[in-house]
Every structure is written in C-alpha cells, then in structure tokens.
Amino acid sequence: MAANRPTETTASWWRDAVIYQIYVRSFADGDGDGTGDLAGVRARLPYLVELGVDALWFTPWYLSPLADGGYDVADYRSIDPAFGTLAEAEKLIAEARELGIRTIIDIVPNHVSDRHAWFRAALAAAPGSPERDLFHFRPGRGEHGEIPPNDWVSEFGGTPWTRLDDGQWYLHLFAPEQPDLNWAHPAVRQEHEDVLRFWFERGVAGVRIDSAALLAKDPALPDFTEGAGPHPYVDRDELHDIYRSWRAVADEYDGVFVGEVWLPDSERFARYLRPDELHTAFNFNFLACPWDAGLLRSAIDDTLAEHAPVGAPATWVLCNHDVTRTVTRYGREDTGFDFAAKVFGTPTDLELGTRRARAAALLSLALPGAVYLYQGEELGLPEADIPRDRIQDPMHLRSGGVDPGRDGCRVPLPWSAGEPYAGFGSTAEPWLPQPQSWPSYAADAQSGDASSMLTLYREALRLRRGEPGFAATVEETSGGRLNWLPSAPGVLAFARTDGLVCVVNLSDGAVELPDHTEVLLTSGPLDGSGLLPGDTAAWLRR
Template sequence: MTQHLADALPTSTGTQPGWWREAVIYQVYPRSFADSNGDGMGDLEGIRSRLPYLKELGVDAVWLSPFYASPQADAGYDVADYRAIDPMFGTLHDADAVIREAHELGLRIIVDLVPNHCSDQHEWFKQALREGPGTPLRERFHFRPGQGDSGELPPNDWESIFGGPAWTRVPDGEWYLHLFAPEQPDFNWEHPAVQDEFRSILRFWLDLGADGFRIDVAHGLVKAPGLPDLGRDEQLKLLGNQVLPFFDQDGVHEIYRSWRLVLDEYAGDRIGVAEAWTPSADRTALYLRPDELHQAFNFHYLNTGWDAEALRATIDESLDSMRPVGAPTTWVLSNHDVVRHRTRFGSLERARAAALLMLALPGSAYVYQGEELGLPEVVDLPDEVRQDPSFFKANGQDGLRDGCRVPIPWSGDQAPYGFGTGGSWLPQPAEWAGLSVEAQTGDPDSTLELYRSALRVRREHPALGAGDAVEWLPAPAGVLAFRRGDFVCTVNTTDEPVRLPAPGTVVLASGELGEPDVLPADCTVWWQG
C-alpha cells in the first residue's frame, strides 16, 4: 500500500496554498499512451515505464482516464467493477506500481471516477434485472414503467448524450435510464446504498495512495424530482447552455460535501476535480465551495475561440467567478472528448501560442497527452476502426472523439512509432514520424521543447500560476497583454504582425521573433521586466 508515499509529498500547511492551486496536470488516456506487451493497446505498465518522461516534461500530477474492469462499450467509462483493473490494462499490482513510482518521482496521481453510471455488466445491475420490477436492487437505478397503452413508450422525453432516447426497455416491460449509452445505466443517487458504496470506493483508492479523483459527469448525479419531461427537441444543443432536469441539480452539492469529509480524512492534500458542464462559470464555482471539491474543468475557456476579445472576457469571467469561493481557476485546451486544439484553432502556430497563454494564467493548467508534441486531430480514420459510441448512432453524430484518442508517437520513422511492438488500436498518420518524442527532443524549435521550457520557467518564476488575477495592459485590437508582478505576457491573435513596445526582456516565445517591437502573427511572448 502506498498511502505513506502520498503523505510524504509536499502538502499545504497553515495559510499556504494547496499543491493543486497552481499545478500542471497531465492527462493520460491509458489505451493510447504506451503499450508494454505488444497487443496494440496501452496499459499500466506502459504508463509506469514512461513516468520519467512526464517528470522531465515538468508536470506536477498525472490524471489517468479509466482503467477499471469494463466491457469497454464506452472506452472504460462503463465500469463493471470499481475496485478491479481491466485485464487489457494489467492488474491491481500494476496500478499500485504506477502510484508508487510516480510518488518516488515527485508526481501525484489522480484517478478517474465514474459515479453517474456503471456498466450493464456491473453485478448490481445484473442482479436488478434478475430480481424484476419492484425489488430493492432496482431502486439503486432509475427503473420506471413506460407510457402508452401498454408501456411501449419511454417514461419521459429525455435524450441520450450519444443520441436517441435516454431509456431502454427490458424484457419484463420496465425501462431504465441511461444518459449515455444503453450499456451505461445511471445510478439513483437518492439511494443510501449508492452513496455508501462510492464513499467506500473513494477510500479504496485513497488507501492505495491516489492523490485525488477526476469526477466524470460530476453535474449529472442528481435528477429533478419526478424526472419531468424537458419538452424540447434537439436536446443535445442545450448541453452546457441551459439548466436541465438531469444536469447541474442543486442536490449534487450534498454528495460532494460528504466526499470532502472523506478526502479530508487523509493526509497529503487529496483532491476532487469536477467535470461539470454548467450554464455559467458562476454555477461551476458552486462545486468548489470550501466544503466541496477543489477544482473544476474550465469548459468555458476550452470552448473559447482564437479571438482576443473573447479570450479576455472568458479569462475575466473565470477568475471573477472562482474568487468568491477561494478556488483556483483551471485552464484546459484539449482532452479525450474534444477535437485537439491544434486542429480546432486552425494551425500549429496558434496551438503553440495558446499553450503559452494558458500556462501564463493564474491557477492550474491541464495538458492532454500529445498536445506537447503539437499533434493534430486525426480526421480521416476509416469507419471500420472507429469505436466511439456516438459514431454508431443514426442521428448524424460524427464520432469525432476517436480522432483525439489515436496513440501518441514516441520514436522511429514508422508506425506505431515506439508506442509498442504490436501496432496500435487506432492507426497513426505517416506524418507523425516527425512529431515523435524522439524527433522533437533537443530541437529548440520543436513544440515539445517549447512545453518543456515553459513548464521550467513556470516552476522557476514566482508570478506564474500563483494568485487569482491579471493586470491587463493597453494593447491594439486583436492583442492581449497582461502583467503578473514583473512578468508580462503578450498574445497576438491576428494573422498580421503588430507593433507593440517591448515591455522587457524576452523569456520565451511561441514563434520566431524579428524586430523587438513587433509581435508576430499568432504568437505569444513571455517577458521579464
């Protein structure tokens, strides 16, 4: 067991901030990071072997996407057993080894927790199906009779995030709720057994040494009383924009207060990070009150385009909303669910500039595996290799999540580029040979070395990461300029060079600089002075 290792890592004491407040956290998508046994699928031993790379990169913590026992209907977000490792990833011993070695390197480990739903192969759900209507185990899920003359219609009009009704009918005539795939039945969080079980799961992983949890669909656990109809078509377009009867209900906060009590039982600053899609930054802040969770993903920032005015507004709104609850703002550009930001922004130059902007802001930053290599979205995957559940629905979704999950390149000039010896579960583009870790290491102009330099400067510079505000400086249209102590960041979001008086000595730039008073197009510069 590794609890003592987690305890030994630096902690917050007195009025000093917790480690998470300005941490850079690296997301590992296990099946696409490193394959140790040549089966084409990444695994825990592969992750363990690459931990020195992450230490050298300069991150503070590693978030591992799910590796639990699962039928893999939704890439492991359909959990059959929260205390077991899926054989495709290894064993519980391998998980222990990852946590143990990470701690020895000074890295923290955040594990993904999926509390909104489980797999239809979870023992609770299988037993609920066997026991039939009206039995106690069905109360741990949302089973309901259908509408219509013979119950042939779903209980309400809710739609699945993956398309189609959010209800599936079982042979005895009842329907069960699944906000995601039919293989992912939603738990009923009003049931005490569900609450007790997840507090036990938290303790299981905390005892193993986990430093915290990324909480999947943190906004979805509680549903509105009576499960009322939404009364709207095209519900997917409303996500993140309106209050919905199945998302961001006030009852979720009592759950996280009970979880905070568990986290605080353990030494070492164990944390909870909410994946909470809410209508506003102020609603997100409610998850981060002092007796609830520690961080929440800033999806409002992730969804902001490459536009100076929009970015400044989002930055201000984000900082302003977190300040009253005393929580750090988080910044994120890419993850396993969205198009990689190099493709989303339209160029590598913009992606590099966006990275330096993100890492200059106060709070905690998240880096998705491969973004430090400048990887683009893979947009031409053959249909036969796709695995995203949304791709198989008939409502026109594109299944784009597969394109950001292609295994990352490590070395060599042919696929699978050092990922493993047995190919990769999704095909890698030929042009990725020039984007591998090996190809970029030591090249001062590479994106990898830019990230390494930025993270080193961020660690060494007291103004970076700390605090909860920026001082905006006058700047031309399309340009952002802000000061943090004696540090200045300037960002040109336009496609033309802009004249701007040099505010000091150049520390780092995302692109090649010419004249000292000219800020190149799509470029961010860090200055000292």
C-alpha cells in the same frame, strides 16, 4: 495501506499545478499487444519528469467492457486486464510520487457498466425488487408500455431509455451499456465513499469527477420543459450534499477534487467550489472559446470572476479526450468547439493551427491557476482521420454515422520515428490506426529539435517552475483579476507578479512588444525588426 498517505498538505500544489491527462489505452504499449497499459506508463515516467508536469490524471483504468472508452465501469476496485493489475497501479502511483508526480484518478458516479455486479443482479431480479432500486427502472407509457417513460434525450443522441423483455425500461443518460445509478439510494452513496477511500488508501492525490452535475434526478423523472422549474437531472441542489460528504472523505486523506461541470450559469457553477465541496472544476468556456482576442479576454475575466466568490483556483485546458485537438481546431474557420458542430471533412490549415496552438500554450501556462495538458498536445498532434469502419466511439455510432466521434483525438501516441507503429508498441497494430504522418510527430524526433512543440512545452514548464512571477499567490488563484496592459486591437497583454508579462498577438500584423528587459520565451521567432508576429505569444520580464 494508511501508511502510504501523503504527509504534505494540499495548501498549494493543486492551485497552480500542471496536470497531464493520460488516456491509458493510447499512451504507451508496454507488452506489445496494441493497447496502452500501465507498464507503458511506468516506462515513460522519465519522459513525464523531463516534460515537467506536477501530476497525472488517468482516465478510467478500471475493469470495463470499453463500450465508452472505459467510462462504463464494471468494477472500481480492479484494473482492466488490458491495462495491467491493481498491484501495477499501486507501483505506478508510488513510483510517480517518488519522482515528484502525483496521481489523480477518474471516478464516474453517474452510471456504471451494464456488466457491473449491481446491474446484473438488477436484471436478474423482478420489477420492484430492491436490486432495481439502485437504478432507475420504470414502466413505459402508452397502451402497452411501449413508449419511453419520459421525453429526455441521451447525451449521445436518441432516447436514454432501454426496454427489457419484462416490459420495464431503465435510464441511461449516455449509452445503453451505462445504466444511471439512483443517487437517492443510501447504498449508492456509501459505495462511492468506500471507493474513494479505497483509492486514497493507495496513495492517489486526487479525483476527477466525471459528469459531476448529472448525478441527482428528480424522483418523479418528469418530462423536461425548458424554464419550468429546476432541471430534472442537471445541476440539482441535492448534489451539493453529496459532494460535502465526499469532501469530508477527501479531507481525511488530504485529497483534492476536480469536477467536470458544464454549466452556463456562473453563480450555479461557483456553488460546486465552495470551501466544503470541490476544490476545482474544469473551465470549459476557455476550452471552447474561438481564437479571438476579445472573446478570450472575456472568457478569462469571466472565469476568474466565477472563482472569486469561493476562493477556488481556475483551471485552464485547451483540449482533452473528448475534444477536437487544438492544432486542428485552431486551423479551421470556426476555431471554437461545439459537439453539435462536428462533421466529417472540415477544411483545416494545420500550419496555421500549429502556430496558434503554440501561442495558446504560452497563454494558458501564463494564467493564474492550474493547467491541464492532454497527452500528445506537447507533440502538436492534430486530430486524426479515422477510417469509418475503424471508429469505435458510441457518439459516432448513435449519430447514425454523422458525428465523427472522439476517436480522432485518442489515437496512440508516436514515441520513436523509426520503430514499428511509431514506437507505441513493438509487435501488434494499435487499437486505433495511426496516420502515415505520425512518425514525424514522434517524441524522439522532437527532443533534438529546438523549434519543436515538445521543446517549447519543456522550456515553458521549466520557466513556469523556476520564475518567481509564475508562483501564483492565493489571491491570484482564487479569482483575482489579471493586470491587463494596454495593447493594440487583437492583442492580449497582461502582467503577473515579479515583472512577468505575457503578450499574445492574435491579429494579422506584427506588433511592438511592451517595455521589457528580457524576452524569456516566444512561441515563434520575432520578425527581423523585433516585432511580435501574428498568432505568436511571448513571455517577458520587465
């Protein structure tokens, strides 16, 4: 397989790439069974080429019981039969690369599925056995061991401990079906390095690291006391040695990493991006930022400043498979994002949200660095209301039904307005129900509409590829501050190289455009006087 290694270097492509996130289960159904699959992705590669993306990031496609959307991995070296086969994955990687599109896969190092061979062996073994050393098994507290070993709280709510019939408890920071691995064990480290090599050998260009700051645990597993020393399981110093080892593996194959790192401390965040660790990390401050000019400018400045000391490019993302879709979020009174604030029945103005999402697309695509685009964002899909009896997300189930969960942004895509299930698949009902409005968002209907969201994205990506001003320099993508231009209150305006200017009007009234020689693209029409309306963006050439 070594012959499939790319010959190019990573010196440039990933610093300003547009990377399209594919949630395989909901992208395209090639065999008509109601579940998206690799055959569906392969059939839609021409669409992705026409869209103009540089790489595809696949959320986990491995063998999994799907207790948490595939983030409960049972076997990293096989594809889940619902999606296809390993041979199909290899074909997909190769076919996409022939079309100029690289592949990034998702690795979930914090935990595995409770169906993973290691955990099944641990359950079959006795307390204190070597098999259990690969995880975090502990006796309980209390007179009869009936109290969990510590006071930690699961990312999905409730205790992160489950008790077995033999009295021991095991740790799972997420769902009970996702037991945490013990990263202090050398076999855990070796296995993941072997998995990285397995996929790099098959031609993948990079790896997205799920929950990248959670792997290492204080070996004592103490109770958590805010401010009392290092956190027992978040952002521990031991992580950096792990990622230096991973980087050495990636460098053998010219591979790149993007880490899912949610940290409020910019200095701690930047440590993950040192030259011998991860190449990039997701920028969640920008994603969660409300639609407010001052707050967005601060988020952009802070992001670039965070990356400057380590020379890493920023990443810009508006939405992903965990987050309320942009069109819906920007149409609400609270336009930011917080997992804890999600509730059923939030009033939404989709027309307003769509207008803002169009402007936000031009803003994010004009910033120096890489951009991640979640499938369906280019279609302007809103968050879907899923009937409560059809919700599958464990976040909803573990909240006692209070949290709507994440299924609303995972609904299968609409491809053809006139076909069954909007062209997602031909025969079986999709695994999540599509709203009645879905055909109006179909890709085929938008392709011929000059005013559609899909047309806007295609044109924006075409200009991003072709205009010299978007060709980010290393200085720009490693934290150089933007050249902000004078602007009215509520307006963001900045210049890139070669006379490229981006203006975003977040105010209620129309504003004059800066001096320019050409309007390259606008997210919506200018008014009759040539002014830029509210919630509208423009790309200009000076």
